[in-house]
Amino acid sequence: MTSPVSSPGSFRGSSGRPRIVVVGAGFAGYQTARNLSRTLRGRAEIVLLNPTDYFLYLPLLPQVAAGVLEPRRVTVSLPGTLRGVRLVLGEANRVDLDGRAVHYTDPEGTTGELAYDRLVLAVGSVSKLLPIPGVAEHATGFRGLPEALYLRDHITRQVELAASGGNPADCTARCTFVVVGAGYTGTELAAHGKMYTDALVRRHPAWPRHLRPRWLLLDVADRVLPGLSEKLSRTADEVLRARGVEVRMKTSVKESTHEGVLLDDGEFVDTRSLIWCVGVRPDPLVSELGLPVEKGRLVVTPQLGVPGHPDVFACGDAAAVPDLTRPGEFTAMTAQHASRQGKVAARNVAASLGLGTAVPYKHNDLGFAVDLGGVKAAANPLGVSLSGPVAGAVTRGYHLAAMPGNRVRVAADWLLEAALPRQAVQLGLLRSWQVPLDTASPELARTPAGPGKE
Structure with missing residues (x-):
């Protein structure tokens, strides 16, 4: 084993160690940073650039x-x-590949710059917009915690x-909720949302x-x-359907x-609630690099390196990673792939600094789990299809195992939810204009007078 060294002419931090900058703390970025820390053990300075001080467990x-x-x-x-x-x-605004620096803006509006020896782009994805009149103005997305908090208040308020x-x-319109997109997020949101509003009605x-x-x-x-x-x-x-959700396939919104x-x-459909869950698109930052992209995702090698830039790596939703289990295709934009790509990225970054050997990313899906509220779920761990309470137990067990923290608190909330009625109150923390659908930063709520202003 050799000590990691940076390439000739590269930047070193104040400690003399090479600096690794990881942009984004989603599933890919979090795992990259965590595994780099465990692997390098102080041999390099690891810097994580992220708009918030938390990792969000989106599922x-x-x-x-x-x-x-x-x-x-x-x-x-x-x-x-x-x-x-x-x-x-801070939020990354621009990457200077020639100058080997990331330019960013912090939460108070101050700009900064991070020089790097190695860069890992794990900026993730944002809501996918379609050119449908009125959607950007009237729909609510569902990619960040501010949107979830706003939606919880909004649903409660409408009821x-x-x-x-x-x-x-008017009462009928307020009690009508339209979810567009029947993927993971939309399906789970409709299932949980129907249970929530039914519970509100029963107790009112x-x-x-x-x-x-x-x-x-x-x-x-x-x-x-x-x-x-x-x-x-x-x-x-x-x-x-058994819960009362109207499932309309081959149907979308025209206006x-x-x-x-x-x-x-x-x-x-008369409604005051349009919830947009049609999917995601890669963070626009990667398209602005001037490098080859595939449907907005940065093209990388199986080792997650950016061709022509040996000091830059990318993983997660913003990277078009070749799927070695399906030649000719790219890996799907899922949390499962992002987490595992983060671990491979960490290993390969360390290898580029002289510690260990690089490996290609290759992963077969181990199954999927969809939480449908209560004891209901749909899951196929290791290809075995499950439904009902068994699937519910497997799904919640999977989430507890996948979460990097808060497991006891999550389990406690689930137990309380099973034993006690939900606390249905409006906190009034956010308004609709603070969570616009057309945003590159769903993890941040918009402020009234700009960053840094009260």
Whole structure:
């Protein structure tokens, strides 16, 4: 084993050690930073640039919106869990590949620059927008904690306003929720959301007996969870329909207004709630590098290196990683791939500094788990299809194993949710204009007077 050394002419930090800058603390970036710290053990300076001081466990975000989990349960402290990693709070604006530096803006609007010996781009993804009139103005995305907090308040508020309103048509519109996108997020959000609003209605003393919350799940695909097996799709579809969710496949939104949404089949749905879960697109930062991209994702080698730039690596949703298990294809934009790519990126960065050997990324899917609320779920661990309470137990066990922290707190919230009614109150922390759909930073809420202003 040799001590890591940087390439000739490279930048070194104040300690004389080579500096590794990791941009983004999602699944890929978090695992990269953690495994670099464990592998290098102080031989290099590891800097993590991220807009927030936490790692967000996205798969459990629908449970935050539905009042099952408290927000901090799905956030894992970066300073508290990444020993030997220096956190720099900021959002990357530009990468100077020739100057080997990352330019960023911190939460108070101050600009900064981080020079690097090695760079790992793990900036992740943002909501995918489609050119549909009114969607950007009236829809709510679901990629960050601010959006989940806003949606939880919004859903609660609509139900409470409907209970106290005198106009039947307005009450019906407020109790109608339209989710667009029947992938993981949209399916889980519709399933949990319907349970949440039903629980609100049951406990509300002034609720009109004739009025029932209505949830619609739309997608242009021919079935829910189109990326998974037909058996898992069928299980999820049956649970949704049994719960009262209107599943509309081969259907999408043609136009959105303040009064509701016009579907492409001609039906107009009166609603105050359009929730956009149609998928994600890579962070725009990688497209601005001037390097080859594939559908907005930065093209990398199987070793996660950027061709022509031996000091730059990329992984996660923003990287087009060759799928060695399916020649000619790229790995899907999933948390499962991102986490494992982060570990490989850490190993290969260390190898580029002289410690260990580089390896290609290769991973076969071990199965998928979709939480449908309560004891219901759809899962196929190791290819074995499961449904009902067994699938529910496997799904929650998987999440507890995958989370890098807060496991006891999450499990405690699940136990409390099973034994006690949910606390349905509005916190009033966010307004709709603070969580715009068209944003490259869903992890940050928009501030009224710009960064750094109270």
